[in-house]
Amino acid sequence: MQGNHEQQAYDRGITIFSPDGRLYQVEYAREAVKRGSASVGVRTPEGVVLAADRRARSPLIEEESIEKIHGVDDHVALASAGHVADARKLIDFARRRAQVEKLRYDESIGVETLTKAVTDHIQEYTQTGGARPFGVALLVGGVENGEPRLFETDPSGTPYEWQATAIGGGREDIQSHLEDNYEDDLSLEEGVGLALEAIAEASDDGITASGVELTTIAAESGRVEPVTEETIADHIEDRDLGGEDDE
Numbered sequence: 001m002q003g004n005h006e007q008q009a010y011d012r013g014i015t016i017f018s019p020d021g022r023l024y025q026v027e028y029a030r031e032a033v034k035r036g037s038a039s040v041g042v043r044t045p046e047g048v049v050l051a052a053d054r055r056a057r058s059p060l061i062e063e064e065s066i067e068k069i070h071g072v073d074d075h076v077a078l079a080s081a082g083h084v085a086d087a088r089k090l091i092d093f094a095r096r097r098a099q100v101e102k103l104r105y106d107e108s109i110g111v112e113t114l115t116k117a118v119t120d121h122i123q124e125y126t127q128t129g130g131a132r133p134f135g136v137a138l139l140v141g142g143v144e145n146g147e148p149r150l151f152e153t154d155p156s157g158t159p160y161e162w163q164a165t166a167i168g169g170g171r172e173d174i175q176s177h178l179e180d181n182y183e184d185d186l187s188l189e190e191g192v193g194l195a196l197e198a199i200a201e202a203s204d205d206g207i208t209a210s211g212v213e214l215t216t217i218a219a220e221s222g223r224v225e226p227v228t229e230e231t232i233a234d235h236i237e238d239r240d241l242g243g244e245d246d247e
Helices: 002-012 022-033 084-105 110-125 171-181 189-202 228-238
Strands: 038-043 047-053 069-073 075-081 136-144 147-153 159-162 164-165 212-218 224-225
Touching: 002 022, 022 075, 022 136, 038 075, 038 136, 038 147, 038 171, 038 189, 047 075, 047 136, 047 147, 047 171, 047 189, 069 084, 069 212, 069 224, 075 084, 075 164, 075 212, 084 110, 084 136, 110 136, 110 147, 110 159, 136 212, 147 164, 164 171, 164 189, 171 189, 189 212, 189 228, 212 228
Parallel strands: none
Antiparallel strands: 038 047, 038 164, 047 212, 069 075, 075 136, 136 147, 147 159, 212 224
């Protein structure tokens, strides 16, 4: 009976390691990310592509109300997977940090600096009693000094830099597709196509233009640019990725 109480202590307590050195609450937070719909990031020499599956759970939901990609500053955007409310808190934190940097130093915050500020904030919630980890992962894409950058944040507070990656449900299939098809010299347009193909890998029924959110940050302009639904529909048709709504 005593052993059971000890197990519950490190299973429920965020500040207590298990005997094999694990923080179970952080691992449970990672499971929450896996239950979210997928987001994909692709970095090319011409810029960064962020794409997200935003298919509605019900035909009565307005798909436009489902936001998975958010601008943080003119040159950086975030895509999320996991608990939406947790994502909103981290997005608000990132926006405030970007504004403070601009006001204090009169220059835009670096993509890596922003990512590490967010992950430092996330990490604090893995060692604070009375709190829980954020059940969300983020993709941070942007342009820094003319160079495209793409990072992932983990519920443990660890940042990773990627050429292409996915977070959320179906990550294994999506990541496999990215690894098989990513090339170092992709154009931004080809990066858009690869991101859409990767999201389609996690869907048995194909994808629709209204069910995908897509944003690019071009290295030349250094600005976040949402991609229109019409353009997404053209890419889906060209690559034969469409679901029933696109037929």
